[in-house]
Amino acid sequence: HHLEQWRVDDAGVGAGNPLAVVMSGPRNVRAEFAIDEYRLIVTSPCGDPAPANGVNWVGYGAVANCSVASPVMLVPGEQRAVCKGWTGTGSVPAVGLGSAVAITVTEDSSIWWIWETNYYLGISIEGDGQVMPASGWHLLGSAVALTAQNGAGGAFDRWESDQVIPAGQARYPALSVTLDRARTMQAVFLEDLDADGLPDAWETANYGSGYYYESYGPNDDPDEDGSTNLQEYQNGTGPKDAGSVRYQLTVTG
Numbered sequence: 001h002h003l004e005q006w007r008v009d010d011a012g013v014g015a016g017n018p019l020a021v022v023m024s025g026p027r028n029v030r031a032e033f034a035i036d037e038y039r040l041i042v043t044s045p046c047g048d049p050a051p052a053n054g055v056n057w058v059g060y061g062a063v064a065n066c067s068v069a070s071p072v073m074l075v076p077g078e079q080r081a082v083c084k085g086w087t088g089t090g091s092v093p094a095v096g097l098g099s100a101v102a103i104t105v106t107e108d109s110s111i112w113w114i115w116e117t118n119y120y121l122g123i124s125i126e127g128d129g130q131v132m133p134a135s136g137w138h139l140l141g142s143a144v145a146l147t148a149q150n151g152a153g154g155a156f157d158r159w160e161s162d163q164v165i166p167a168g169q170a171r172y173p174a175l176s177v178t179l180d181r182a183r184t185m186q187a188v189f190l191e192d193l194d195a196d197g198l199p200d201a202w203e204t205a206n207y208g209s210g211y212y213y214e215s216y217g218p219n220d221d222p223d224e225d226g227s228t229n230l231q232e233y234q235n236g237t238g239p240k241d242a243g244s245v246r247y248q249l250t251v252t253g
Contacts, residue, residue: 001033002060036060038090038105044113046081047072058105066092067100068113078182080137081115088112116140119179127189128154138179146185148173154189155199161185171234198233206239 005012006019007030013019021027040056042049049068051058058064070083083099086092090109093101103109117140123131128151138144148156156173159165162184169175177183190199197218207216216222218230225242232239 001036004032004034006031034060039108040064040105041110042066042113043110044068044115046115047083047113049113060106062105063102064105065100065102066111070099070115071118072115074117075182078120080118080120082118083113084116085114086111087114119182121177121179121182122184124184124186125189126186127157127191128152129156129187129189131185131187140179142179144177144179146175146177148175148187148189150192150195150197151189152195153192155192155197157188157190157199159185160188168235171236197230202233
């Protein structure tokens with residue numbers, strides 16, 4: 001046990017020891033003691049916390065180094081859990097960030113470790129180009145904005161994925177991917193010797209051999225339908241057929 005407090009004439013006067021009492025008359029002095037151990041209840045739905053899950057007894061005034069190893073791999077290469085912090089009662093701070101905290105135990109206490117789920121987004125590239133951001137872990141439910149960037153000799157052609165890509169978006173270099181599970185995305189770039197952003201094969205198919213050395217570029221509109229060559233390519237319409245135009249709607253806000 002340890003001295004919890006002195007009471008003089010039923011009034012608490014602290015736990016200083018020894019206690020000086022002024023004898024101005026009859027006095028009633030009482031020393032109150034408390035047990036030397038308190039419960040520290042640990043709860044973690046994931047991982048192996050220290051101290052362990054359940055009830056742990058900690059001596060009064062002792063420092064309990066609470067921690068949990070993070071991250072924890074749930075499905076190798078696909079899903080993991082990351083400790084983001086804790087909530088606590090008693091001697092444990094009410095809230096905190098991270099996966100470790102040292103507490104001085106002076107009363108019954110509890111700590112609840114909080115976890116969040118991450119999924120892996122794997123990025124691969126075919127051809128000459130790059131994708132931002134690269135492969136990595138992302139919070140469950142997060143929307144990751146991908147951008148395909150042409151290389152010196154490659155033009156972005158399409159996205160390929162293990163998920164269903166919304167209709168009409170596979171040919172656009174900017175794509176948002178929602179991580180409700182692990183995903184793989186591949187950016188395909190085709191040869192583009194004149195580095196104008198249009199694949200040479202598409203230029204040749206629509207304008208004949210050697211087109212990519214001539215004057216029509218991605219911003220030109222040979223059939224004058226209001227849709228540029230790049231838009232015709234992305235939309236899968238004919239750059240020489242004004243009747244095949246498909247207009248783009250850009251929404252901002």
